[in-house]
Amino acid sequence: MKIYTIRDVAKLAGVSVTTVSRVLNHRPDVNAATREKVERVMAECNFVGNASARSLKQLDGDVAALILRGRSNIFLSQLAEMMLQFAGETGVSFLLETIDEKADEFQTALRLTHEKRARGFIFVGSRLDGRAQVLRGLEAPLVFATVPARELELPRVASVAVDDRRMGRLAMETLIQAGHRRIAVFGGRRDQGDALAERYLGAREACETAGVPFDESRYVETRFSLSDAYGAARAFFPTRGDTTAVFAMSDLVAMGVIRALKDMGKSVPEDVSVFGFDGIEMGKYFLPSLTTIAQPQEEIARKSVEVLLDMMNGGEGRHVTLPAALIRRESVAAPRK
Amino acid sequence: MKIYTIRDVAKLAGVSVTTVSRVLNHRPDVNAATREKVERVMAECNFVGNASARSLKQLDGDVAALILRGRSNIFLSQLAEMMLQFAGETGVSFLLETIDEKADEFQTALRLTHEKRARGFIFVGSRLDGRAQVLRGLEAPLVFATVPARELELPRVASVAVDDRRMGRLAMETLIQAGHRRIAVFGGRRDQGDALAERYLGAREACETAGVPFDESRYVETRFSLSDAYGAARAFFPTRGDTTAVFAMSDLVAMGVIRALKDMGKSVPEDVSVFGFDGIEMGKYFLPSLTTIAQPQEEIARKSVEVLLDMMNGGEGRHVTLPAALIRRESVAAPRK
DNA sequence: CTGAAAGCGCTTACAG
DNA sequence: CTGAAAGCGCTTACAG
Numbered sequence: 001m002k003i004y005t006i007r008d009v010a011k012l013a014g015v016s017v018t019t020v021s022r023v024l025n026h027r028p029d030v031n032a033a034t035r036e037k038v039e040r041v042m043a044e045c046n047f048v049g050n051a052s053a054r055s056l057k058q059l060d061g062d063v064a065a066l067i068l069r070g071r072s073n074i075f076l077s078q079l080a081e082m083m084l085q086f087a088g089e090t091g092v093s094f095l096l097e098t099i100d101e102k103a104d105e106f107q108t109a110l111r112l113t114h115e116k117r118a119r120g121f122i123f124v125g126s127r128l129d130g131r132a133q134v135l136r137g138l139e140a141p142l143v144f145a146t147v148p149a150r151e152l153e154l155p156r157v158a159s160v161a162v163d164d165r166r167m168g169r170l171a172m173e174t175l176i177q178a179g180h181r182r183i184a185v186f187g188g189r190r191d192q193g194d195a196l197a198e199r200y201l202g203a204r205e206a207c208e209t210a211g212v213p214f215d216e217s218r219y220v221e222t223r224f225s226l227s228d229a230y231g232a233a234r235a236f237f238p239t240r241g242d243t244t245a246v247f248a249m250s251d252l253v254a255m256g257v258i259r260a261l262k263d264m265g266k267s268v269p270e271d272v273s274v275f276g277f278d279g280i281e282m283g284k285y286f287l288p289s290l291t292t293i294a295q296p297q298e299e300i301a302r303k304s305v306e307v308l309l310d311m312m313n314g315g316e317g318r319h320v321t322l323p324a325a326l327i328r329r330e331s332v333a334a335p336r337k
Numbered sequence: 338m339k340i341y342t343i344r345d346v347a348k349l350a351g352v353s354v355t356t357v358s359r360v361l362n363h364r365p366d367v368n369a370a371t372r373e374k375v376e377r378v379m380a381e382c383n384f385v386g387n388a389s390a391r392s393l394k395q396l397d398g399d400v401a402a403l404i405l406r407g408r409s410n411i412f413l414s415q416l417a418e419m420m421l422q423f424a425g426e427t428g429v430s431f432l433l434e435t436i437d438e439k440a441d442e443f444q445t446a447l448r449l450t451h452e453k454r455a456r457g458f459i460f461v462g463s464r465l466d467g468r469a470q471v472l473r474g475l476e477a478p479l480v481f482a483t484v485p486a487r488e489l490e491l492p493r494v495a496s497v498a499v500d501d502r503r504m505g506r507l508a509m510e511t512l513i514q515a516g517h518r519r520i521a522v523f524g525g526r527r528d529q530g531d532a533l534a535e536r537y538l539g540a541r542e543a544c545e546t547a548g549v550p551f552d553e554s555r556y557v558e559t560r561f562s563l564s565d566a567y568g569a570a571r572a573f574f575p576t577r578g579d580t581t582a583v584f585a586m587s588d589l590v591a592m593g594v595i596r597a598l599k600d601m602g603k604s605v606p607e608d609v610s611v612f613g614f615d616g617i618e619m620g621k622y623f624l625p626s627l628t629t630i631a632q633p634q635e636e637i638a639r640k641s642v643e644v645l646l647d648m649m650n651g652g653e654g655r656h657v658t659l660p661a662a663l664i665r666r667e668s669v670a671a672p673r674k
Numbered sequence: 675c676t677g678a679a680a681g682c683g684c685t686t687a688c689a690g
Numbered sequence: 691c692t693g694a695a696a697g698c699g700c701t702t703a704c705a706g
Contacts, residue, residue, distance in 0.1 A: 003451055005699055016677045021701060031675055048451030052393040053699035056682050071418050074411075081408050081435075098418075114340055114385030226622050259622040285563050285596040287624045342683055353693045358685060368691055390683035393698050 004045040013041040024049055055117070062092040064120040064308060065112045070101040072225050074252065075278040075297070076125040079145065082301035083122060090309055092120075109138055120312045122304050123147065129192040141311035145304040146295070148198055150319045158317040160304045162324035164195045167293045168202025170326055171247050171275050174291070176210045179334045180245035180273060183207075184218040184236065186229060186257060187249040199249055199277065218243060222253060229256025237264055244272060244335040251276040251283045254290055258331065269333035279327060288330035296322050341382040350378040361386055392454070399429040401457040401645060402449045407438040409562050411589065412615040412634070413462040416482065419638035420459060427646055429457075446475055457649045459641050460484065466529045478648035482641040483632070485535055487656045495654040497641045499661035501532045504630045505539025507663055508584050508612050511628070513547045516671045517582035517610060520544075521555040521573065523566060523594060524586040536586055536614065555580060559590060566593025574601055581609055581672040588613040588620045591627055595668065606670035616664060625667035633659050 002008075006024070010017045015034060022030050023038040030038075041047075055063070064087070068080045080096055087094035095116060099108050105126050112118040122143045135142065141156045149159035175183050185203055188196040200219075207214040218240060222232040229248070233256065237243065248254035254276035258268045268274050268288055276283055279294025299322050311317060339345075343361070347354045352371060359367050360375040367375075378384075392400070401424070405417045417433055424431035432453060436445050442463050449455040459480045472479065478493045486496035512520050522540055525533040537556075544551040555577060559569040566585070570593065574580065585591035591613035595605045605611050605625055613620055616631025636659050648654060 003454070006701095007699075017700080018677055018679095018702085019675090022676090025701085029675060034675080046447065046451070048448050050393070050454070050699050051452045052389040052454075053682090054701080056387070056389040056393055056684085056699080057701045077414075110383065111385050114383070115388045117340075117387070117389075226618055230622065255619075255622055259624065259626075262624060281563055282592075282619065285567065285592055287596065287599060289596075343685095344683075354684080355686085355693055355695095356691090359692090362685085366691060371691080387683050390698090391685075393683080393700085394685045 002045075004047045006047075006049065009038065009041050009045060009047055012045070013038045062120075062312065063116060063118050064092050064094050064122070064312065065109070065116065065118040066094055066096045066122045066124060067105045067108055067112075067126070068096065068098045068124045069103065069105050069126060071098055072101075073125060073250070074282075075250070075280050075295070076146070078280075079297055079301055080124045082298060083124070083145075083305050086302050086305045090305070092309060092312065094305075106135065106138065109140075109142075113138070113140060120308050122308055127192050127194045128152065129194070141308060141317070143304050143308045143311070145300055147195055148319075154317065156311060156317050158307045158311060158319060160300050160307060160320045160322065161195065162293075162295050162300075163321050164198035165202035165205070167277070167324050168199030168247075168249075169206040170202070171199075171277065171293055172203040172206035173210070174326065174328075175245045175247060175273060175275055175332065176206060176212055178245075178273065178332060181212055181335075182215070182218070182243050183212075183245045183247060184220060184240065184243045185247045185249070186220045186222055186232060186253050188224070189221055190219070196249055203247055224250045224252055226252055226256040226259075229253040230260045233257040233260035234264070237261070237266075245275070245332070246272060247275045247277075249277050251278045251280045251290055251292055254292070254331065255282070255286055258286070258288070269331050270336065273332040273335070275332055279325075284329070290327075291329045291332035292327050294325045294327050296324065341384045343384075343386065346375065346378050346382060346384055349382070350375045399457075399649065400453060400455050401429050401431050401459070401649065402446070402453065402455040403431055403433045403459045403461060404442045404445055404449075404463070405433065405435045405461045406440065406442050406463060408435055409438075410462060410587070411619075412587070412617050412632070413483070415617075416634055416638055417461045419635055420461070420482075420642050423639050423642045427642070429646060429649065431642075443472065443475065446477075446479075450475070450477060457645050459645055464529050464531045465489065466531070478645060478654070480641050480645045480648070482637055484532055485656075491654065493648060493654050495644045495648060495656065497637050497644060497657045497659065498532065499630075499632050499637075500658050501535035502539035502542070504614070504661050505536030505584075505586075506543040507539075508536075508614065508630055509540040509543035510547070511663065511665075512582045512584060512610060512612055512669065513543060513549055515582075515610065515669060518549055518672075519552070519555070519580050520549075520582045520584060521557060521577065521580045522584045522586070523557045523559055523569060523590050525561070526558055527556070533586055540584055561587045561589055563589055563593040563596075566590040567597045570594040570597035571601070574598070574603075582612070582669070583609060584612045584614075586614050588615045588617045588627055588629055591629070591668065592619070592623055595623070595625070606668050607673065610669040610672070612669055616662075621666070627664075628666045628669035629664050631662045631664050633661065 006017050006020045010020045109121050120141045124145050126147050144159040146161050220232050222228045254274050276290040276292035283290035343354050343357045347357045446458045457478045461482050463484050481496040483498050485498050557569050559565045591611050613627040613629035620627035
């Protein structure tokens with residue numbers, strides 16, 4: 001099967017490559033008859049332009065990249081997919097780069113700047129942990145999705161996220177109001193200055209306000225996967241069996257914890273209440289269904305793309321906070337008397 | 338931030354672009370001192386080659402594409418990710434193209450052949466439904482992953498899948514042996530000659546062999562998502578309440594059905610047993626955990642990549658059948674007396 | 675409305 | 691071991 005180039009088409013249509021290029025790009029300045037002839041030839045040859053050649057020329061071409069770290073977080077991968085969806089409706093072409101959890105997303109951005117000439121980035125579920133300087137090396141506009149980057153007072157940096165601290169507080173308040181006092185928190189590392197740290201801070205605030213001392217030894221670090229959460233819960237409960245509620249910082253973690261509790265002969269929410277975070281679809285179907293904080297996934301996706309596009313057109317960086325919703329379902333109840 | 342080209346590097350290092358190119362591509366024929374000098378300059382400039390320019394020249398470059406239809410099937414997206422993983426270890430560069438469920442994957446392949454010069458394809462979870470002729474238009478080697486394409490006697494076509502018919506039979510046999518007689522099947526459209534049709538045929542065979550008549554009105558068509566399965570089950574059970582078991586052709590469907598049963602006041606497996614398919618991770622954590630047929634995901638991924646690579650090197654097409662495993666967990670039990 | 679020509683950044687025979 | 695030159699397929703001023 002021959003692969004036709006623009007030159008082949010030009011020859012077959014009896015015009016110049018310039019004209020074919022114009023037709024290809026839907027430019028108005030082509031005679032209708034000429035256009036039609038060229039289009040017919042292109043259809044006959046099954047012609048499709050070579051993407052490399054095009055982007056080699058269009059160095060100014062608007063390319064943006066989505067950088068997603070890790071493949072295991074459903075919430076984040078879905079978020080990235082949605083962004084791709086919204087991006088498709090704009091003129092800018094977006095590419096999704098999924099990198100390993102241990103990889104450095106800023107290095108990746110740097111690489112894509114050169115390799116693919118990316119001119120704007122959205123980091124999905126990134127972490128800042130004090131790497132603000134690295135960001136200065138990146139001149140392109142940057143959007144952090146689901147990451148609070150407010151303190152980063154860099155000119156071309158934006159963020160789109162929920163108010164994680166407030167939501168962490170709300171989750172904890174909900175458990176306290178239900179009557180719980182011995183509450184465990186299953187989250188990530190607390191020292192990284194990311195969304196998880198914010199949720200932790202919010203949870204602590206709720207405890208202080210309510211006069212319920214938060215017991216540091218009930219903070220459990222876990223990766224956000226079913227199996228890690230399961231393992232962490234199996235290790236935690238045998239020694240802290242008096243815990244009556246868990247605030248899990250992701251729905252996936254909540255599910256792993258619930259299964260572990262079940263396997264240790266405890267039922268949810270009767271023996272232990274479990275509160276999730278994110279609002280993934282499965283949470284509605286899981287048994288028990290998850291009480292959780294639902295992040296406005298679609299809104300985050302849409303807004304992130306919108307803000308990046310605006311910045312690529314010279315707009316200012318800004319920090320958008322979107323409202324999240326508390327969803328009460330089955331996994332949380334009052335503690336046993 | 339200046340973007341350096343190979344020419345800039347050449348100038349800075351005091352050599353020709355040819356030499357820089359050689360260093361870039363780790364060719365052996367470069368003087369050690371020269372190589373070192375060039376490498377130092379590249380490091381200083383943060384130089385990264387332009388991918389478009391490279392692939393424009395290397396038209397013979399080995400590019401293969403993974404075509405995944407739909408984003409909602411976790412099993413298939415994970416499969417694609419695994420393939421990417423394995424592909425990374427080979428010399429061939431793979432690109433993943435995720436298309437809409439309603440899009441035509443063969444048209445997509447045709448487009449990628451031109452646009453990205455892809456020279457080999459893996460279709461993840463595709464369907465043949467009588468489009469064998471279209472395939473002739475594609476000269477590149479093709480691998481169908483999780484799709485039985487055995488009947489397709491095309492030279493450059495391969496497939497990697499489990500024996501869906503046998504596994505469908507095994508699932509049904511398991512339910513019959515547990516004592517069930519009124520069994521519903523939740524699957525896809527039966528007329529499409531795909532893996533699902535095979536599972537259906539296998540299930541029917543099991544019924545015939547056991548002398549249990551299969552009631553066609555207990556076949557429920559559903560898309561493979563939690564919400565569709567949920568809706569289908571809510572519509573089905575009120576009129577067919579005597580059903581004691583369900584064979585769901587995907588774990589996701591099984592979970593949707595289980596939640597629906599729960600919401601209708603039935604418990605699983607006490608009132609109704611539910612059998613899944615695929616063996617996704619969540620099935621282990623769901624309550625009840627799913628009895629299912631586990632497809633060897635990693636093996637399918639590895640083998641698909643391996644077969645494609647071999648064919649791209651001139652190897653023959655072949656049809657690989659991999660063993661699947663019956664996993665007995667909580668969602669299937671004997672029917673109530 | 676159309677075309678000849680330059681050039682995007684790279685690779686690769688070819689010559690030395 | 692090294693370099694000058696051609697060319698991959700396209701786009702885009704520029705001239706007509």
